[in-house]
Amino acid sequence: xxxxxYKEPEMEKPVLIASxxxxxxIGLIAVDTLRGALMxxxxxxxxxxxxxxxxxxxxxxxxxxxxxxxxxKFYFVKTEGADLIFFIGEEQPAEGGKPYAEGExxxxxxxxxxxVAVKFGCQRVYTSGAAVSPIHHTARxxxxxxxxTERLVDELRRYENTVLMSDIEERGGQGSITxxxxxxxxxxxxxxxxxxxxxxxxxVYLQGLPFPYPKASKSVVEVLTSALGVSxxxxxxxxxxxxxxGEIDKLYEVFPPEIKEQIDKLKSVAHAEQAEPGPITDEDKxxxxxxxxxxxxxxxxxxxx
Amino acid sequence: MSEKYxxxxxxxxxxEGASLVAGWDEDAGRLGARVIDYLNEKLGCKEFAEIDPxxxxxxxxxxxxxxxxxxxxxKFYCCPxxxxxxxxxxxxxxxxxxxxxxxxxxxxxxxxxxxxxxVGGMVYLGAHTTPRDLLAIANSPDMKAILNxxxxxxxxxxxxxxxxxxxxxxxxxxxxRRRNIAAASLWVPIPxxxxxxxxxxxxxxxxxxxxxxxxxxxxxxxxxxxxxRQNEKIAHIRMxxxxxxGYIQRLESNQTLAQEEYEKLAMEVEGFLRE
Numbered sequence: 147x148x149x150x151x152y153k154e155p156e157m158e159k160p161v162l163i164a165s166x167x168x169x170x171x172i173g174l175i176a177v178d179t180l181r182g183a184l185m186x187x188x189x190x191x192x193x194x195x196x197x198x199x200x201x202x203x204x205x206x207x208x209x210x211x212x213x214x215x216x217x218x219k220f221y222f223v224k225t226e227g228a229d230l231i232f233f234i235g236e237e238q239p240a241e242g243g244k245p246y247a248e249g250e251x252x253x254x255x256x257x258x259x260x261x262v263a264v265k266f267g268c269q270r271v272y273t274s275g276a277a278v279s280p281i282h283h284t285a286r287x288x289x290x291x292x293x294x295t296e297r298l299v300d301e302l303r304r305y306e307n308t309v310l311m312s313d314i315e316e317r318g319g320q321g322s323i324t325x326x327x328x329x330x331x332x333x334x335x336x337x338x339x340x341x342x343x344x345x346x347x348x349x350v351y352l353q354g355l356p357f358p359y360p361k362a363s364k365s366v367v368e369v370l371t372s373a374l375g376v377s378x379x380x381x382x383x384x385x386x387x388x389x390x391x392g393e394i395d396k397l398y399e400v401f402p403p404e405i406k407e408q409i410d411k412l413k414s415v416a417h418a419e420q421a422e423p424g425p426i427t428d429e430d431k432x433x434x435x436x437x438x439x440x441x442x443x444x445x446x447x448x449x450x451x
Numbered sequence: 452m453s454e455k456y457x458x459x460x461x462x463x464x465x466x467e468g469a470s471l472v473a474g475w476d477e478d479a480g481r482l483g484a485r486v487i488d489y490l491n492e493k494l495g496c497k498e499f500a501e502i503d504p505x506x507x508x509x510x511x512x513x514x515x516x517x518x519x520x521x522x523x524x525x526k527f528y529c530c531p532x533x534x535x536x537x538x539x540x541x542x543x544x545x546x547x548x549x550x551x552x553x554x555x556x557x558x559x560x561x562x563x564x565x566x567x568x569x570v571g572g573m574v575y576l577g578a579h580t581t582p583r584d585l586l587a588i589a590n591s592p593d594m595k596a597i598l599n600x601x602x603x604x605x606x607x608x609x610x611x612x613x614x615x616x617x618x619x620x621x622x623x624x625x626x627x628r629r630r631n632i633a634a635a636s637l638w639v640p641i642p643x644x645x646x647x648x649x650x651x652x653x654x655x656x657x658x659x660x661x662x663x664x665x666x667x668x669x670x671x672x673x674x675x676x677x678x679x680r681q682n683e684k685i686a687h688i689r690m691x692x693x694x695x696x697g698y699i700q701r702l703e704s705n706q707t708l709a710q711e712e713y714e715k716l717a718m719e720v721e722g723f724l725r726e
Contacts, residue, residue: 199547202610202611202617205609207606208588208589208595210589
């Protein structure tokens with residue numbers, strides 16, 4: 147069980163930006179967009195076989211040629227703003243059919259990722275995921291930010307289009323972040339490293355659908371580029387957003403009128419402050435979820451990345 | 452993580468450069484398990500080791516099958532005088548690499564194994580009267596050279612489709628290659644309407660190869676008798692159900708059936724063979 151580094155680049159206090167798949171693949175798309183735009187170079191990986199079942203086999207002329215596993219790779223780039231290490235996990239090492247990692251394997255992977263970060267002098271970690279929110283898909287998704295130390299709260303308040311858990315109606319600063327995008331914050335804290343999870347908002351009724359939500363990823367990229375002092379070409383992700391909005395509009399059109407009516411109530415949600423009466427009631431939220439779930443014949447899901 | 456190889460060895464068999472034959476309890480027609488059980492019985496094999504299930508199976512209770520509580524088993528057997536060891540197991544649900552590596556650790560450490568053969572069945576959308584093929588996939592040119600000496604279908608090209616995971620046998624071949632063990636997976640296509648019951652012709656096809664490869668001196672008259680009984684039963688269904696006969700005739704003429712026809716044929720034959 148280990149790490150394989152192809153090279154050991156010189157870096158000065160690099161920042162680690164890590165992500166694994168999750169709801170709408172919001173974090174993964176955001177981090178991969180940054181990695182691609184900054185042309186970060188692959189320099190290592192976590193050996194996969196202890197964590198994952200293979201994903202593909204190739205047999206040629208009766209001989210097993212290749213067995214491919216989900217990748218867990220490290221990339222680096224030196225920018226004007228900061229030296230950056232990216233970690234992108236193609237799958238979470240989940241067990242027993244669960245969608246997110248937990249327990250021993252998750253803890254091991256989190257530590258391996260941080261081992262590499264520490265080796266290169268990293269002191270700050272960002273992870274990214276999704277925040278399931280009662281918003282309409284025409285709204286600009288905000289970014290929920292969760293730090294692993296109180297010291298970072300004031301810094302996060304200055305991020306544009308970003309809210310803390312205490313700013314979210316009814317949450318009062320409470321919540322949870324499932325899977326490795328959350329666990330890495332805790333493990334980093336245990337190892338004395340600063341870490342922040344930035345989560346793009348996804349409309350509550352899109353959380354269980356099997357397609358990505360790049361509109362929230364775009365919000366995350368905007369926050370990360372500003373925080374890291376880097377600039378990237380946003381054309382690629384803007385194209386993804388446009389395509390995804392077309393698909394969501396098509397889906398919206400086939401919803402029955404009663405579901406549309408419920409969803410449209412969310413148009414009036416203007417990110418209410420805590421303690422302010424919200425434009426839709428809890429009953430409304432519950433009904434929307436139930437109607438959507440009935441429409442897709444699925445059970446109501448969890449409400450966080 | 453617990454110990455690297457969670458195995459219990461009851462005694463050390465006297466084997467040198469042995470070959471390992473491995474099969475799983477769950478595959479099409481339970482071919483792997485039936486072939487292993489047959490070898491164990493005919494060769495008088497003795498259990499000598501097992502893998503502890505705790506790391507590899509969810510042990511939150513037991514499943515019940517045919518009124519009896521089941522529990523995952525992963526056992527090794529040695530065959531006196533044949534330089535052969537046999538492994539039969541339920542399919543692990545987690546920690547697959549550790550499990551497969553443990554299988555090969557026992558084979559190498561206690562039996563100095565040099566070769567591995569996995570046996571299994573795959574679903575085939577054809578008629579039961581079609582001769583059975585034995586397909587073989589090697590993990591190295593060395594094993595390919597060994598297989599070339601036998602009458603096997605061994606020029607397979609295959610790439611798993613997106614979202615379709617490789618078989619555990621492919622994973623085992625890959626782990627064997629990491630340990631420099633020459634390995635092959637052997638597959639017999641089993642007619643879909645025999646998958647839920649049994650296909651003695653498929654067992655025989657696999658056993659014939661193993662018999663030749665390891666000079667086991669097996670007598671297949673019991674399997675031949677089983678095949679004859681099954682053929683009679685299916686002939687009886689065909690005689691009394693023109694619909695079933697029509698479906699099988701079309702398969703015998705290399706025609707395909709509609710999805711509901713495949714399902715109906717499987718249901719009719721399985722139901723009758725179960726009685």
